[in-house]
Amino acid sequence: MEMMFMILLMCSIIFITTLFFINQNSRKKSNTPPSPPRLPLIGNLHQLGRHPHRSLCSLSHRYGPLMLLHLGRVPVLVVSSADVARDVLKTHDRVFASRPWSKNTEKLLYDGRDVALAPYGEYWRQMKSVCVLSLLSNKMVRSFRDVRQQEISLMMEKIGQSSSLQVNLSEILASLTNDVICRIALGRKYGGETDFKELMKRLTRLLGAVSVGNHVPWLSWIDWLCGLDGQLEKTRNDLDEFLERVVQDHVDVNGDSTDFVDVLLAIQREKSVGFEIDRVSIKAIILDIFVGGTDTSYTLMEWVMTELLHHPECLKRLQEEVRTICKGKSSVSEEDIKDMNYLKAVIKETLRLHPPLPLMVPHESTQDVKLRDYHIPAGTVVMINAWAIGREAATWGPDPEEFRPERHFNSSVDFRGQDFELIPFGAGRRICPAISFAVVLNEEVLANLVHRFDWRLPDESTEDQTGVVAESTGVAIHRMFPLYAIASSTT
Template identity: 55%
Template sequence: MSSELLRQYLYPLLIPFTFFILLLFKWLLSPSTTRKHHRPPPSPPKLPILGNLHQIGSRPHFSLANLSLKHGPLMLLRLGRVPVLVVSSADAAREIMKTQDLVFSNRPKSRIFEKLVYDNKDVAMAPYGEYWRQMKSVFVLHLLSNKRVRSFSPVREEEVANLIADIEGSLSSGSPTTVNLGERFAALTNDVVCRVAFGRKYGGKRFKAMLMEFAELLGALSFGDYIPWLAWVDRVSGLDERMDKVAKEFDDFLDEVVEEHVQKRMKYEGGVDGQEGKEDFVDILLSIQKESSLGFPIDKVSIKALILDAFAAGTDTTYTVLEWAMTELLRHPNAMGRAQAEVRRIAGHKSSIAEDDLDQLRYLKAVIKETLRSHPPIPLLVPRESTQDTKVMGYDIAAGTRVIVNTWAIGRDPSLWNSPEEFRPERFLNSSIDFKGHDFELIPFGAGRRGCPGIAFSIVVDELVLANLLHKFDWRLPDGVEQLDMTESIGLTIHKKFPLVASATIAIP
């Protein structure tokens, strides 16, 4: 064959052929190396491009729990291009959130969170580092410390009294009246948080709808996060438009809140009497901004991100627990009767239950714990991300792996709980297991550095509301309703899809 023919036909094939040989050589050598040095967690079969995205479903906590039954408590998924470690046992959760808490203290990037919470400048989603530590210290010290939470007692008791009076006023003489408890719980928790954080109430149907849309979007799936070249799907599906709309509505609202406080502070500085000592959380943040006491500037965006955290986290999860607790009590009359008997015995001749009485309500506290086990408000917690290569329970986990802890699955693990599908508050009466992040059988609020700092704030509201509802009224299902619809909503927080409605009568002393 002539040199001309070689150049024309064979040489153009030389480069791709060489490249193919190199790839083949690498492929032939890599299996033994992989087997020797790399042991990933078990994985279900994947589809090209999508990976395991098709297996998530509309109820991810349920779908992932079922997958874990086959593949184990540590399971590695591939969501598009993103490796995701799914944790479904107490032992594995302890390894992630205690033993190697520092390694798994980062948050993954998310288009949805970046859009809705000011490019992750809040506490919940800020990357692990100095900014996060400073913001969390401000959040805890000035809003969620034990001292501050106790100082809000008059606000909580006043708002609960308003709720009771409102329900009582809607009842006619001795006749049962249907009460939309879901709506009332949402309104009450909103009023409490607004008063302690913002200094006054903000409400209305539009406001509630905005919050519901916000919570749903936080749990939505963005194709752009997992398959960047499919980001156009988020535009076509309307996700981007929904995010833009809710982000603007919340930003306008928070601008209004901040501006009101700026104007109020100008009046203080002008010598308005009677305003000393009445600072709320926004006032404190503005003071920190003015004094530059953090060692680095805190701008208006950071202030809005922090008060958004206070508002969104303090309302949605709190009322969700209340609604599920009352739902389960209505479904279990024996538990309802036992809780009412305890509350009424402790109340005695008093017209209401005060916060000082709550420590004596052992069964009611067990009801709250059992509700958190059965219906954790954020069943998959907030995702984490590994910051370095590590080993977990003998498996190799690469840096940058997203981590999902399925606390819903852990709460229904038959190796940890007897009859886990049954609602049995009695299981906690002689148990030291608590929900504060030390017992990994029950971690509805997470644990470790990234655990929820607002546990005390949320639980005292839930206990106080539930105790007073059981003390003042007798509750049953509405006429014609034989069983409650237990369908769950979608979103980061899982509440009832349809608000809880119940029939109330004033209890006879």
């Protein structure tokens, strides 16, 4: 199918190749940001490569931190520095607060009825207030402490049973995150009998799939020919069927539990937020929780453990900190973590080098705006390359590619949206509302892993020798291949 896709594209390019010269000669001499030369029809699509965050970072070295691309018919601004990100997400936050349309998200996320991808406006403000005040408040995060501790304990027991044997850490961390989110959002775990995990894998893969129709509408038939339309339709129907069953089960039981579905149904019943919230909105919000909470959280933990295993001296220092603070304890609690400064530095350094969403969620301008003396028209998509920003030598010094948690000890830069040098969760109006929810889980899991077990890579592993780990493709960037490690219990 990929070969057929490329042949069709090349035929289309050859057919209208003369348009290239017409396009080059007729470009408006308006004051637009620097832009690489583009091909007719597909624009700069061919320059994205398998890992767009890396390709765009390389292009920014030549064309600057504010660069204009054309992905088919879509004008796209690429931001690759903290200073320009501040202009977009703070100075002109309201102008760039909307989200672009995409066939993938329209099909899979209830046509913008969710929070993450809803267009900027009253509906989005209402849904965000529901999430921030009713689902993701500090009070709600604290209320699920027992769920986190129980699932972490089960994970530790599972690893303990394989002590001194090779374990698939990627699979273990993915299962833990899925189980925690399931219990908090839906009230119970959903395992293999519903194929829920496989369904979520399909969802995240399709959210990152390239749709030709998004960029070149008159070639949208290629999406049908390649099977993308069919996959989107089937996954949408399967997701909706599953979520509808979950919501209806909660309606029928009408119990006293306080998972997210119960909270949303109570809001719907009591109309306590001052506006109507329907069944579709409930399902869209729940889907957001999974998309934003499962893949990204496990991806971060996977990269943390990868970096620690590649840097044994950092792992040893972290273990010394955790074991000193928790001396005599069998596990690490949320209260213990408050004084673990090196743990927090390790997580910040991993977020700098491996932001789970390296290109973040795209923004879109709602009106014409002047940005850095350039004219940016309404309807321009903005990609913010958090991966490139985390590697700016001006901020991070001469060794930005090195994993060195100590660099954060003398830095006031944080990842909660106020410092644009480190924005893995975004910033401004569209910042991820679940930062506290994610950070608490990640800190507690990682602290417990290094407290109870000594870790090393298998003897046959070449990772620690090469230092190179292949990345996956898609929206969230995790390891291409699972992380296997050997755990030895210290008790």
